[in-house]
Amino acid sequence: MRPPRHWLLKSEPEAFSFEDLWRAAKRTTSWGGVRNYQARNLLRDELARGDLVLFHHSSTEPIGVAGVARVVRAGYPDPTQFDARDAAHDPDSPHAAPRWFAVDVQALGRLPRFVPLAELRQEPRLGRMVLLRRGARLSVQPVTPSEWRIVLSMGGWRGRLPGS
DNA sequence: GCCAACGTTGGC
């Protein structure tokens, strides 16, 4: 088994917040509805069970990293693509070769200190973080081990850092 | 296969 990798997942908290995940059954949800091919490729091919996730709130106030989660099920066909009532329904996706994928994520814990985007921008060691690059709209992003440690530290995560 | 038009994302 390879060591866990690190990712950042964006969510608009008005639609689904870290608190929503924390309150969900088994603190787990299906992370689907992603309709971008680059993000799809990551969900399908790269995210593995045991990988660690920064849960990021976007298009809201405040913007920033709210909590930590873990991938508990690797990529599988996203059921919402076949659901005509779902906003992310894709009538053109063939059942035999589904176009879109989801993973399951489980909340590990809220960061003791919410880490605002503006604070991330002020940290020089995070200068290359995908989230902070111009026009980085990808909703599933890779995070390096050192970025992971820095963000958790900024979030006041106590004790042993997951993934370090 | 090019690329203009269009739609969406998402920070500010």
Place this chain on the structure above:
DNA sequence: GCCAACGTTGGC
């Protein structure tokens, strides 16, 4: 609410 950046669509 604005608008830059980006992805997708569709005419040719």
